[in-house]
Amino acid sequence: MSVIGDILLYFFTGVLYWWWTANLSVFGLAPDLIFTAALAAAIIARPVKALIYCFSFGICLDMLGSNLFGGYALTYTLMAYGIYIMKRHLDLVSPFSQVVAALTLTVVSMLFYQGLSLTLAKINPLQLKAFLVEPFLNALLAPVVFYFFTQLKRRFDLL
Amino acid sequence: MNREKDMANYVAVFFVFISSLLLLFPSTRIAQTVRIFVSYSLYPSLHYGAKYDYFVRNVPGNFLNILKTDQENRVLAGRIKELEISIKAAQAVEEENLRLTSELELSRNLALKGVWARVVNKNPQDWYGAFFINKGARDGIAPNATVVGFESGRAGLAGRVLEVYQDFSKVLLITNSVSSVICSLPGASFEGLAEGRGTWLLKMNYIPEGSEIAEGMELVTSPGGLLFPQGLPVGRVRKVHPKESFMNFITADVAPIITVNALKEVYIVNRDLPSDLAGLSEILKK
Numbered sequence: 001m002s003v004i005g006d007i008l009l010y011f012f013t014g015v016l017y018w019w020w021t022a023n024l025s026v027f028g029l030a031p032d033l034i035f036t037a038a039l040a041a042a043i044i045a046r047p048v049k050a051l052i053y054c055f056s057f058g059i060c061l062d063m064l065g066s067n068l069f070g071g072y073a074l075t076y077t078l079m080a081y082g083i084y085i086m087k088r089h090l091d092l093v094s095p096f097s098q099v100v101a102a103l104t105l106t107v108v109s110m111l112f113y114q115g116l117s118l119t120l121a122k123i124n125p126l127q128l129k130a131f132l133v134e135p136f137l138n139a140l141l142a143p144v145v146f147y148f149f150t151q152l153k154r155r156f157d158l159l
Numbered sequence: 160m161n162r163e164k165d166m167a168n169y170v171a172v173f174f175v176f177i178s179s180l181l182l183l184f185p186s187t188r189i190a191q192t193v194r195i196f197v198s199y200s201l202y203p204s205l206h207y208g209a210k211y212d213y214f215v216r217n218v219p220g221n222f223l224n225i226l227k228t229d230q231e232n233r234v235l236a237g238r239i240k241e242l243e244i245s246i247k248a249a250q251a252v253e254e255e256n257l258r259l260t261s262e263l264e265l266s267r268n269l270a271l272k273g274v275w276a277r278v279v280n281k282n283p284q285d286w287y288g289a290f291f292i293n294k295g296a297r298d299g300i301a302p303n304a305t306v307v308g309f310e311s312g313r314a315g316l317a318g319r320v321l322e323v324y325q326d327f328s329k330v331l332l333i334t335n336s337v338s339s340v341i342c343s344l345p346g347a348s349f350e351g352l353a354e355g356r357g358t359w360l361l362k363m364n365y366i367p368e369g370s371e372i373a374e375g376m377e378l379v380t381s382p383g384g385l386l387f388p389q390g391l392p393v394g395r396v397r398k399v400h401p402k403e404s405f406m407n408f409i410t411a412d413v414a415p416i417i418t419v420n421a422l423k424e425v426y427i428v429n430r431d432l433p434s435d436l437a438g439l440s441e442i443l444k445k
Contacts, residue, residue, distance in 0.1 A: 018201055022201075046163065047163060047164070047166070047167030047170075048163070048166050051167065051170045051174055052170070052174075055174040055178070062181075064197075064198060064201055068182065069181050069194060070178045070180070070181025070182040071178075071182060073174070073177070073178040073181065074175060074178030077171060077174040077175055078171075080171075081167075081171040120182055120183070
């Protein structure tokens with residue numbers, strides 16, 4: 001039951017991300033729901049499940065975009081592992097720490113993905129306005145997604 | 160705990176390895192086609208320019224042709240919408256052109272000489288009362304100048320200029336409840352007073368009992384009225400009311416010759432009015 005719930009949550013997040021970016025973008029900008037979902041999953045879930053979630057969310061982004069295939073999968077896998085290490089030393093449960101984590105990790109993951117794209121495909125995928133605004137949008141959304149995922153874990157034993 | 164820790168390390172290495180494989184090894188023809196198909200279905204846009212070749216590598220040409228056709232179709236659908244809007248705009252311009260040509264032709268044949276003005280502002284709360292025109296004192300417009308409208312190839316009295324400013328003027332329509340015009344039937348010996356009622360109909364009062372007035376007859380401005388030039392069509396009788404027992408005259412409903420609240424351009428006729436009428440507008444405004 002939990003596995004089916006996890007799969008449903010994965011697809012629901014993917015569809016919501018697609019719908020949001022397709023319909024609610026303002027000046028081409030929208031918070032990266034997949035990123036915040038991956039972040040929340042990495043904080044809440046057990047390490048192995050968190051890695052599976054983040055890798056899967058990365059694959060989802062790779063499928064939706066037409067850029068470097070596997071780039072997001074690698075980025076989010078490394079991010080999940082990084083959070084797994086960080087969790088031992090830092091409190092990531094409070095909203096403030098989630099905001100800070102989302103802010104910094106968005107920038108780091110964007111730069112990492114940029115580096116991958118430039119190295120492997122000689123493509124510059126990073127837009128300046130996204131780079132400047134998206135970290136803040138993600139930071140605002142992260143506590144909300146975290147709360148939602150926490151409720152799912154409590155009530156349905158997902159994640 | 161240690162087992163979970165080890166497991167997490169193994170899984171992390173495994174996923175990094177898989178991701179690296181996906182990154183480093185070029186996708187097969189089928190995988191790349193499926194990927195382009197999925198991403199195009201969700202975001203129907205093709206990347207052009209320098210990046211284009213990279214995105215569509217290994218994708219069969221016939222599949223790309225379908226995507227390009229779809230893109231072309233979207234562009235053409237947008238173009239059709241733009242053209243439909245342009246056609247609507249062109250139709251409106253053509254209609255305006257025909258109307259202006261007709262009005263200009265009519266004004267040339269009119270014995271009265273004046274200037275054209277465009278109706279620039281109407282007050283919804285005073286729809287049958289007044290409107291503003293884009294000509295004022297700079298254009299030689301004077302208070303009480305006659306305002307003529309044109310409709311269906313005919314000229315008709317629309318009202319008179321009530322207030323004059325530098326670049327615009329206010330026109331008092333004949334349908335305004337404070338407006339009245341002395342009218343007569345061409346060839347008839349009687350006169351009556353067509354008064355506005357704030358609606359689209361005028362009411363003609365003081366028609367002597369026994370006058371030969373009937374529905375459909377056309378009323379024109381009377382020589383007895385100083386404000387308006389004589390012989391200008393005002394309206395057509397719609398209904399003649401029977402005489403009331405306490406009155407010694409009859410009344411009639413009159414429909415204006417022109418739809419005064421649908422006018423877009425008007426012709427302003429300046430006349431040399433007696434100086435006594437100069438203060439009339441001020442009195443009306445009070």
